[in-house]
Amino acid sequence: MENLNTIKMENLNKYVNNYITNKYVLEFVNKSAEICNPDKIYFCDGLEEEKKFLTGEAVKSGELIELNQEKFPGCILHRTAINDVARTEHLTYICTTKKEDAGPTNNWKSPEDAYEELSGYFRDSMKGRTMYVIPFMMGVPGSKMNKIGVELTDSIYVVLNMRIMTHTGRIVADDIIENNFTKGLHSKGELNLEKRRICHFPEDNTIMSVNSGYGGNVLLGKKCLALRIASYLSRKEGWMAEHMFLADIQTPDGKKFYIAGAFPSACGKTNLSMLIPPESLSGYKVRVIGDDIAWMYIGDDSRLWAINPEAGFFGVVPGTNIKTNKNAMLTIKKNTIFTNVLLKEDNTVWWEGMEDPPDKGIDWKGDAWTKDMKDEKGNLVPGEHPNSRFTAPISQCPVVSHEFSNSKGVPISAILFGGRRESVVPIVYESFNWQHGVFIGASLRSETTAAAMGVGKVVRNDPMAMIPFCGYNMGDYFTNWLDIGKRMKFPPKIFFVNWFRKNREGKFLWPGYGENLRVIEWIIKRCDTFSNNKEKEAVETPVGYIPAADAINTKGIEISKQDIKELLNIDVQEWLKEADEIDKFFSKFDRMPKELIKELNNLRERLKK
Ligand code: SAT
Numbered sequence: 305m306e307n308l309n310t311i312k313m314e315n316l317n318k319y320v321n322n323y324i325t326n327k328y329v330l331e332f333v334n335k336s337a338e339i340c341n342p343d344k345i346y347f348c349d350g351l352e353e354e355k356k357f358l359t360g361e362a363v364k365s366g367e368l369i370e371l372n373q374e375k376f377p378g379c380i381l382h383r384t385a386i387n388d389v390a391r392t393e394h395l396t397y398i399c400t401t402k403k404e405d406a407g408p409t410n411n412w413k414s415p416e417d418a419y420e421e422l423s424g425y426f427r428d429s430m431k432g433r434t435m436y437v438i439p440f441m442m443g444v445p446g447s448k449m450n451k452i453g454v455e456l457t458d459s460i461y462v463v464l465n466m467r468i469m470t471h472t473g474r475i476v477a478d479d480i481i482e483n484n485f486t487k488g489l490h491s492k493g494e495l496n497l498e499k500r501r502i503c504h505f506p507e508d509n510t511i512m513s514v515n516s517g518y519g520g521n522v523l524l525g526k527k528c529l530a531l532r533i534a535s536y537l538s539r540k541e542g543w544m545a546e547h548m549f550l551a552d553i554q555t556p557d558g559k560k561f562y563i564a565g566a567f568p569s570a571c572g573k574t575n576l577s578m579l580i581p582p583e584s585l586s587g588y589k590v591r592v593i594g595d596d597i598a599w600m601y602i603g604d605d606s607r608l609w610a611i612n613p614e615a616g617f618f619g620v621v622p623g624t625n626i627k628t629n630k631n632a633m634l635t636i637k638k639n640t641i642f643t644n645v646l647l648k649e650d651n652t653v654w655w656e657g658m659e660d661p662p663d664k665g666i667d668w669k670g671d672a673w674t675k676d677m678k679d680e681k682g683n684l685v686p687g688e689h690p691n692s693r694f695t696a697p698i699s700q701c702p703v704v705s706h707e708f709s710n711s712k713g714v715p716i717s718a719i720l721f722g723g724r725r726e727s728v729v730p731i732v733y734e735s736f737n738w739q740h741g742v743f744i745g746a747s748l749r750s751e752t753t754a755a756a757m758g759v760g761k762v763v764r765n766d767p768m769a770m771i772p773f774c775g776y777n778m779g780d781y782f783t784n785w786l787d788i789g790k791r792m793k794f795p796p797k798i799f800f801v802n803w804f805r806k807n808r809e810g811k812f813l814w815p816g817y818g819e820n821l822r823v824i825e826w827i828i829k830r831c832d833t834f835s836n837n838k839e840k841e842a843v844e845t846p847v848g849y850i851p852a853a854d855a856i857n858t859k860g861i862e863i864s865k866q867d868i869k870e871l872l873n874i875d876v877q878e879w880l881k882e883a884d885e886i887d888k889f890f891s892k893f894d895r896m897p898k899e900l901i902k903e904l905n906n907l908r909e910r911l912k913k
């Protein structure tokens with residue numbers, strides 16, 4: 305084969321199961337092998353047999369634990385290193401030639417410096433290990449939006465996760481055309497936090513991740529490709545890559561609405577996208593298309609369409625149980641990878657709230673655990689990590705929408721932005737128009753969660769829930785949003801939602817979970833061009849439209865008029881302070897579009913009136 309001429313014989317001898325002939329892929333494999341020096345190079349074919357074989361290998365080495373196959377068929381448990389439990393944003397870089405192109409919200413390195421530093425960390429990192437070659441596709445089979453990648457990794461955990469999260473193996477091989485694929489190189493290295501780097505080279509369509517084994521850092525198709533690299537490409541190509549769930553909502557009279565929503569990590573995208581309607585709204589059906597990422601484009605009908613490029617859920621475990629998210633619980637009964645949860649004596653898993661605690665088990669660190677164990681402060685010791693996760697195929701979800709595999713995607717009626725805010729922000733408000741909606745997204749602020757390591761609990765600016773995931777200058781990203789809006793005749797309406805507002809006693813005012821459909825119902829009515837009473841159901845305020853009194857259906861829940869009032873309250877003084885915070889954040893950007901500055905000024909003026 306001509307394409308093998310450049311390949312060192314030594315590397316060729318290491319090949320196992322190779323079926324790939326694309327010379328650019330082989331070149332990438334070989335160049336990487338020269339640096340990482342693996343013992344073997346195994347080409348993953350994605351077939352069923354391979355899962356068994358790889359699981360067996362990883363169980364032998366201790367990388368994975370096979371769970372009770374009667375109770376949890378096809379399920380495994382993985383424990384990460386204790387210093388490697390969430391994305392490490394401070395070690396995540398956008399490596400563009402010009403620093404301005406990464407913008408003020410990203411860490412930046414020059415490609416030259418980054419490659420140099422990384423080649424040191426990758427040097428011999430796979431010695432004594434196998435390099436797995438994973439061809440993968442992000443997208444929906446048949447969609448024009450699809451992107452191909454090849455991830456090289458020394459972790460079987462990564463291979464098994466990628467098999468769930470993406471389309472992998474032989475089925476993808478024919479779609480790799482020439483050099484048109486994202487190159488992803490990952491090595492666990494020594495899991496050394498000091499030398500951990502998650503580097504993106506958008507100009508070279510390349511990702512390099514070293515010294516981590518945690519999901520968001522190492523499943524390179526997910527945040528690295530489908531958001532950071534894809535967002536960079538989407539700006540050039542005129543579409544959008546967003547940190548959004550996609551839900552298919554059917555009303556009692558059979559109308560369909562597709563909604564997309566951007567909330568920061570661990571703020572309830574998964575729960576919302578598959579919620580179970582409360583009894584009093586039981587005529588509704590909510591079906592999930594995606595829970596984390598949406599790729600959006602303008603359709604021929606001048607509406608915004610979206611697909612979910614992922615094939616799996618990488619969901620947050622704590623807080624997931626039969627009451628809060630039954631559909632997730634049913635999804636993860638088989639073929640699921642659990643990360644950092646408690647292992648019970650019968651080789652099943654447990655986490656706080658899932659069911660009554662077992663008397664003892666082995667916690668996420670691998671240590672013996674008992675149910676009344678306390679830490680120095682006298683608090684019960686949890687068995688699972690706060691950012692413990694499940695990886696499961698979306699197709700296993702009892703309420704998966706058939707639109708999940710529609711290569712055209714779905715037309716979006718409403719975009720929701722949301723965050724965790726104890727105060728200030730009402731439970732829901734609607735933007736006046738697209739431009740104002742972009743402003744609302746750009747000024748999103750939310751309390752941080754356990755999904756990112758070492759950021760503590762603070763309210764931070766997280767525009768469009770993309771602060772950790774935007775692969776280029778966010779000023780340009782806002783411009784992309786505005787441009788997309790200008791090109792659409794029928795843009796979706798934009799809303800902000802906040803389920804997390806508290807009263808003066810520090811108690812949540814809203815029951816959340818399935819009851820959130822009550823707010824979604826109002827949103828849908830606002831989007832329904834055929835509904836004739838929508839004007840009556842909203843009130844104009846300085847920040848946007850809010851539901852009129854009684855416009856949110858509260859039949860079947862106990863919530864006082866006073867609490868609803870508080871949930872919708874807009875305090876002018878608090879909002880003026882909010883505007884100052886937005887101003888502070890916006891002023892970081894050289895490339896902030898003037899339309900958003902104007903929206904901020906307009907907000908202040910409306911508040912002062
Ligand atoms: O760890 S991931 O980035 O994959 C999940 C999340 O934080 O949103």
Ligand code: MN
Pocket residue numbers: 547568569570596
């Ligand atoms: Mn996410």
